Amino acid sequence: MGEVSRGARALVICPDIRGIRYDLDAASRLAEAEGLALAIGIIVAESLILPVREVRPNLLFGAGQVENIRIACEQNEAELVVVDGALSPIQQRNLEEKLARKVIDRTGLILEIFGERAATAEGRLQVELAHLDYQQSRLVRSWTHLERQRGGFGFLGGPGETQIEADRRMIRQRMGRLRKELEQVRKTRGLHRERRERAPWPVIALVGYTNAGKSTLFNRLTGAGVMAEDLLFATLDPTMRAITLPGVEKAILSDTVGFISDLPTQLVAAFRATLEEVTAADIICHVRDISNASSAAQKAQVLDVLRDLGVIEGEGEVSAIPIIEIWNKWDQLEADDAEELASLAAADESVVPLSALTGDGVEELLATLGDMLTRKAAFRTYEIPASDGRKIAWLYAHGDVVDDVAAEAAEKGPTRKISVRLNPKELGQFETLDW
Ligand SMILES: Nc1nc2c(ncn2[C@@H]2O[C@H](COP(=O)(O)OP(=O)(O)OP(=O)(O)O)[C@@H](O)[C@H]2O)c(=O)[nH]1
Ligand SMILES: [Mg+2]
Numbered sequence: 001m002g003e004v005s006r007g008a009r010a011l012v013i014c015p016d017i018r019g020i021r022y023d024l025d026a027a028s029r030l031a032e033a034e035g036l037a038l039a040i041g042i043i044v045a046e047s048l049i050l051p052v053r054e055v056r057p058n059l060l061f062g063a064g065q066v067e068n069i070r071i072a073c074e075q076n077e078a079e080l081v082v083v084d085g086a087l088s089p090i091q092q093r094n095l096e097e098k099l100a101r102k103v104i105d106r107t108g109l110i111l112e113i114f115g116e117r118a119a120t121a122e123g124r125l126q127v128e129l130a131h132l133d134y135q136q137s138r139l140v141r142s143w144t145h146l147e148r149q150r151g152g153f154g155f156l157g158g159p160g161e162t163q164i165e166a167d168r169r170m171i172r173q174r175m176g177r178l179r180k181e182l183e184q185v186r187k188t189r190g191l192h193r194e195r196r197e198r199a200p201w202p203v204i205a206l207v208g209y210t211n212a213g214k215s216t217l218f219n220r221l222t223g224a225g226v227m228a229e230d231l232l233f234a235t236l237d238p239t240m241r242a243i244t245l246p247g248v249e250k251a252i253l254s255d256t257v258g259f260i261s262d263l264p265t266q267l268v269a270a271f272r273a274t275l276e277e278v279t280a281a282d283i284i285c286h287v288r289d290i291s292n293a294s295s296a297a298q299k300a301q302v303l304d305v306l307r308d309l310g311v312i313e314g315e316g317e318v319s320a321i322p323i324i325e326i327w328n329k330w331d332q333l334e335a336d337d338a339e340e341l342a343s344l345a346a347a348d349e350s351v352v353p354l355s356a357l358t359g360d361g362v363e364e365l366l367a368t369l370g371d372m373l374t375r376k377a378a379f380r381t382y383e384i385p386a387s388d389g390r391k392i393a394w395l396y397a398h399g400d401v402v403d404d405v406a407a408e409a410a411e412k413g414p415t416r417k418i419s420v421r422l423n424p425k426e427l428g429q430f431e432t433l434d435w
Contacts, residue, residue: 010080011073012037012047017055019407023261028294033084033106039113050218051402059098060091070099082109101325107264114267123274129178129213130267136171136298144201156279196310202373202425204250205278207306208287209298210258213328217287217356218255221366248425254281261301264430266404272309281311283367283372283426284323290341290353291332322372324350326365333354376400376421383407386414389433395411 014030016022022029026049039300048064059066060083073081080102087095087105095103104112111134114127206214222241237256257274278284286302288295306312312319327345330338330353345351352368355362376399384391386406395401397420403419422430 003328006040006041007075008080009045009078010037010042010075010082011069012044012082012084013069014047014049015052015060016049017052023297024294029084029295034292036084036106036109036113037082039431040116042080042082042111044269045078048071048072057088058094060085060087060095066095073099075089082106084401091136095372105197106262107267110264110267120126122182125178125182125185126269127267128272129175129182130264130269132171132175132178133160134264136168136175150387189229190318197285201250201260201426202248202282203277203280204243204283205254205256205276205281205284205286206287207256207278207302208258208326209289209302210260212258212287212289212298213356214258215289215326217285217354217362218226218253219327220356220359220362221253225276241343245366245373248370249375251369251373254278259298259305261297271305275305275309278306279311279321281320281321282428283323283369284311284319285330285369287326287356289329290327291337293423295307322350322351322377324372327353329352330360331358373425374423376423376426378422378424378427379419380422380427381417381419383412383415383417384410385409385412386416388435391430392416392418394430395420398430413422 011023012030012033014026014033016026024032030047030049037044052061052065054062056062061069062407069081072078078101081095081099081104083095083103084105087103092105111131114123115131118124118127121159135281155266161309194309206218208214218239218241219241226373240252242250243253245251253278257271261269284306286299288299288302292298303317306323311323313322317323325339325348325371334340342353345353352361352365352367356362379402381403382391382395399422400418401418401420403417405417407415407417409415
């Protein structure tokens with residue numbers, strides 16, 4: 001973590017640029033930006049929304065606005081300005097000059113948080129890579145500080161302008177090394193996952209917007225002490241634990257990194273790799289903070305990421321992996337809202353209302369998950385060599401065979417086309433067992 005940031009007093013500014021279609025309204029964006037600042041211990045001295053009618057390439061804001069920001073900084077004794085948007089390197093440098101203060105944008109802020117939180121080897125490598133990528137584009141100024149490699153890249157000034165070329169080369173070399181290391185770590189993780197896939201246990205992944213309550217729910221279901229806090233991005237690295245469900249002796253529950261709108265492009269790849277686990281899940285639990293005014297926009301963001309990961313195909317919500325929505329923080333709803341939402345939830349069997357905090361609704365969730373995992377929901381048709389008696393016998397023993405016809409495949413000779421209903425566990429077993 002950069003020494004200046006923790007405990008630094010900051011002005012948080014949310015530009016509201018005309019012509020941009022934002023997913024969240026300005027007030028929600030501002031609240032989220034304050035949350036991001038708090039997440040790395042910045043003291044928000046004041047926060048404001050600034051309408052931008054026309055983007056100035058050199059400053060983003062108009063000259064008058066910049067002067068107002070400067071005055072607000074002085075009045076609030078703010079040493080740092082956080083702009084909840086993307087600043088070009090030029091805009092950032094000019095703003096810093098005009099304001100005589102450190103300025104960071106949303107990407108810089110999120111990178112700082114990720115830098116502080118990433119705990120696994122892979123997470124650290126990904127974040128460092130993302131950070132270097134961001135720095136590389138910003139080497140117009142002199143704040144790179146390659147000695148302090150992880151965590152606090154950001155706020156302190158670094159070597160002088162003459163260092164830029166050397167820094168650039170160092171960054172390139174370091175990025176190359178990191179990529180190689182990452183590849184190695186991923187190979188190992190891939191092997192682990194393969195091994196786990198072969199283990200006949202279904203995997204349930206908790207996904208959702210940051211601060212929705214995934215880790216709180218994870219802890220409630222597993223009794224584990226995963227860090228759950230009122231902090232954005234409290235969890236960065238996936239965590240797994242075994243749980244027992246009605247009718248299911250053992251399932252693996254996986255807690256994941258929270259999503260956020262406008263994730264810095266540098267972090268998208270890192271983020272996606274962390275979420276790869278999700279694509280191997282048997283059930284996805286989409287945890288939503290249903291008490292949040294931005295709940296619907298947050299849901300849209302989460303669905304976009306799932307679409308990105310290839311879990312959801314096309315424009316709708318049709319998913320290759322069954323998704324249930326957990327309407328969390330039910331305890332925080334006003335009575336009127338609770339009543340209205342309860343009737344919506346009752347009409348939709350993929351919705352489970354609950355409070356991870358109080359535990360209300362958790363039994364129902366466990367029952368739903370148990371039921372989903374034991375239900376024979378998957379329908380598959382396999383063409384199996386007629387001589388492969390073991391596979392055929394296995395399907396008859398475990399699944400509900402719906403159809404079984406003799407066929408002929410060019411290279412395999414006589415085959416049987418067997419259509420069968422399997423539950424997710426059996427499906428996983430059949431497709432991954434070594435025959
Ligand atoms: N009132 C209420 N608060 C909750 C509930 N579930 C979680 N919280 C609170 O919401 C905050 C965020 O919870 P986490 O479990 O850390 O959220 P998360 O989704 O894991 O967040 P990230 O790891 O940042 O993505 C904490 O302060 C929790 O105590 C709930 O059902 N009701
Ligand atoms: Mg968490």
